[in-house]
Amino acid sequence: MKSVLISIQPKWCELIASGKKTIEVRKTRPKIDGAFKCYIYCTKENIDIQHKKIWWHKDSTGYAHIMNGKAIGEFVCDYTTYMQNPFTGEIYPDILIASFLTQKEADTYANGRTLYGWHISDLKIYDKPKELSEFALCKPKYQLIDKNDYISRYREVTHLRKAPQSWQYIESEENQ
Numbered sequence: 001m002k003s004v005l006i007s008i009q010p011k012w013c014e015l016i017a018s019g020k021k022t023i024e025v026r027k028t029r030p031k032i033d034g035a036f037k038c039y040i041y042c043t044k045e046n047i048d049i050q051h052k053k054i055w056w057h058k059d060s061t062g063y064a065h066i067m068n069g070k071a072i073g074e075f076v077c078d079y080t081t082y083m084q085n086p087f088t089g090e091i092y093p094d095i096l097i098a099s100f101l102t103q104k105e106a107d108t109y110a111n112g113r114t115l116y117g118w119h120i121s122d123l124k125i126y127d128k129p130k131e132l133s134e135f136a137l138c139k140p141k142y143q144l145i146d147k148n149d150y151i152s153r154y155r156e157v158t159h160l161r162k163a164p165q166s167w168q169y170i171e172s173e174e175n176q
Contacts, residue, residue: 023098044069070129
C-alpha cells in the first residue's frame with residue numbers, strides 16, 4: 001500500500017485521535033489510485049507547557065507521552081473528495097462538519113484554491129509515538145554497469161530528519 005506522512009497541528013490531532021474528525025482538509029492530494037496509508041505527524045509549533053499547547057497522550061500502562069514532533073498514529077485514506085460544489089464553489093456542509101472547519105476558516109485556508117477532503121478510516125493511535133527517523137523516503141537510483149552497458153535500478157533509502165510542510169510520500173513500514 002502506498003503511504004504518506006501528513007503534518008497536522010495538535011488541535012486537529014486531538015480531534016482525529018478522539019474519532020470526532022473524520023475528514024482532513026488539504027489543498028493537494030496524492031497521485032495514488034485507491035486507498036493509501038497516512039502516518040500522522042503532530043507538529044511542534046507553539047509548544048508551551050504553561051499554556052498547555054503540548055499534547056499529552058497516556059499509553060495503556062498510564063505513562064504519558066508528549067505527542068508534539070512525533071508520529072502519533074496512522075489511518076487509511078480510503079478516498080479523497082473535492083470539498084466544493086463545482087457549480088457554486090460552496091463547500092459541502094457535511095464535509096465542513098466532518099472536518100470541524102467553519103465556512104470562514106475553509107475559505108481563508110483555500111484562498112481561492114480547490115480543497116480536498118481526505119477521508120479518515122481504520123484509525124490507529126500509537127501507545128508510544130514514533131520518531132521521524134523511523135520513517136524513510138525511497139528514491140530510485142540507477143547505476144551503469146560496464147559489462148554490456150546495462151542499467152540496474154536500486155533504491156536509495158533516506159531516513160526523515162524533517163517533517164513535511166503539508167504531506168509527502170514515504171516508504172511504508174511493510175515495504176522497508
